[in-house]
Amino acid sequence: MGMAAAESRFHVLAVDDNIIDRKLIERLLKTSSYQVTTVDSGSKALEFLGLHEDDRSNSGSPSILTNNHHQELEVNLIITDYCMPGMTGYDLLKKIKESSSLRDIPVVIMSSENVPARISRCLEEGAEEFFLKPVRKSDLNRLRPHVMKAVSKDQKQEKHEEEEEEEKQEEKEIKSQKHQEQQQQQHQQQLSPRPSGNSKRKAMEENLSPDRTRPRYSDIAAVV
Amino acid sequence: MERNSQLHRQVALMRQSLFDQGYLDEQFVQLEELQDDANPNFVEEVVTLYYRDSARLIASIEQALDKSPLDFNKLDSYMHQFKGSSSSIGGRKVKAECAQFREYCRAGNGEG
Numbered sequence: 426m427g428m429a430a431a432e433s434r435f436h437v438l439a440v441d442d443n444i445i446d447r448k449l450i451e452r453l454l455k456t457s458s459y460q461v462t463t464v465d466s467g468s469k470a471l472e473f474l475g476l477h478e479d480d481r482s483n484s485g486s487p488s489i490l491t492n493n494h495h496q497e498l499e500v501n502l503i504i505t506d507y508c509m510p511g512m513t514g515y516d517l518l519k520k521i522k523e524s525s526s527l528r529d530i531p532v533v534i535m536s537s538e539n540v541p542a543r544i545s546r547c548l549e550e551g552a553e554e555f556f557l558k559p560v561r562k563s564d565l566n567r568l569r570p571h572v573m574k575a576v577s578k579d580q581k582q583e584k585h586e587e588e589e590e591e592e593k594q595e596e597k598e599i600k601s602q603k604h605q606e607q608q609q610q611q612h613q614q615q616l617s618p619r620p621s622g623n624s625k626r627k628a629m630e631e632n633l634s635p636d637r638t639r640p641r642y643s644d645i646a647a648v649v
Numbered sequence: 650m651e652r653n654s655q656l657h658r659q660v661a662l663m664r665q666s667l668f669d670q671g672y673l674d675e676q677f678v679q680l681e682e683l684q685d686d687a688n689p690n691f692v693e694e695v696v697t698l699y700y701r702d703s704a705r706l707i708a709s710i711e712q713a714l715d716k717s718p719l720d721f722n723k724l725d726s727y728m729h730q731f732k733g734s735s736s737s738i739g740g741r742k743v744k745a746e747c748a749q750f751r752e753y754c755r756a757g758n759g760e761g
Contacts, residue, residue, distance in 0.1 A: 443730060443733050443734060443737075444698055444702055444734075445695065445698055445699055445702060445733075445734040445737045445738060446733065446734070446737050448694070448695055448698060449680075449683075449695065449737050452683045452688070452691060453683065456683060508729065508733075510726075537732070537733050537736060558733065558736065558737065559676050559679070559736055559737045559739075561679055562679070562682070562683075
């Protein structure tokens with residue numbers, strides 16, 4: 426649950442009060458094979474991110490705004506306009522970085538105005554990139570590394586947890602299988618020593634190692 | 650078929666002249682490049698949105714201009730939006746006009 430949606434399709438949340446820019450950024454992102462949700466304000470963005478957090482713990486929450494998909498959606502990147510009425514892109518950035526659950530999501534700021542002080546302030550606050558509008562296709566190439574970095578960090582964490590669990594499971598199974606094996610070995614030796622018996626055992630032992638322990642379980646039963 | 654290619658040529662010429670006269674800039678080409686078989690009407694959709702949005706903005710601006718004294722902050726804010734949209738679709742001339750307008754706003758120049 427909560428894994429990056431299958432085929433490496435990343436989900437971007439785009440925030441812009443201007444309808445033209447929203448349409449443009451949506452098209453640009455889709456062209457680069459991202460999944461997109463657009464909202465027109467910082468508060469709606471937080472709402473989406475906040476409600477979305479609940480989605481993960483208890484599925485079946487009402488569909489929100491532009492998002493009609495009823496699946497597990499993780500936001501892998503947030504791209505936001507700077508100049509917006511009410512909550513500016515900078516305010517939104519701050520709120521995201523202040524949230525323990527959201528601060529790992531990479532944030533990119535866009536602006537039509539090239540103000541160096543503004544740019545450095547955003548970067549200092551934790552924005553990954555600052556795009557000048559109008560945004561072009563080539564700019565989107567700069568997004569990939571940030572998304573990949575964040576996702577692989579998540580995946581590593583999850584994988585680590587999964588692997589730990591799998592190892593515990595395997596240990597249990599191996600123990601019980603070894604026990605069964607020993608019993609059967611004794612049984613076989615009593616019957617008749619067969620050369621094939623040895624190779625069978627070898628094969629079984631080999632297969633015990635990595636992850637395919639379950640099929641072998643049924644094989645052992647068949648031998649009897 | 651003849652008519653078709655003639656029309657195509659005409660459209661191409663018109664399009665080119667818009668660029669030549671400075672109405673459109675490189676950004677418009679970017680829009681065209683975003684259009685493909687899966688999204689064949691992208692440019693039309695964006696431009697339609699733009700006209701609708703601009704009409705709304707212009708109406709607001711006209712209203713604001715009727716007031717006195719002039720609220721330059723409000724006007725500047727409308728213009729910021731208008732300029733942003735125009736820039737995004739490659740409306741070079743309109744963008745320039747907006748920039749000029751904003752200069753006047755900042756200078757408090759109602760006459761301009």
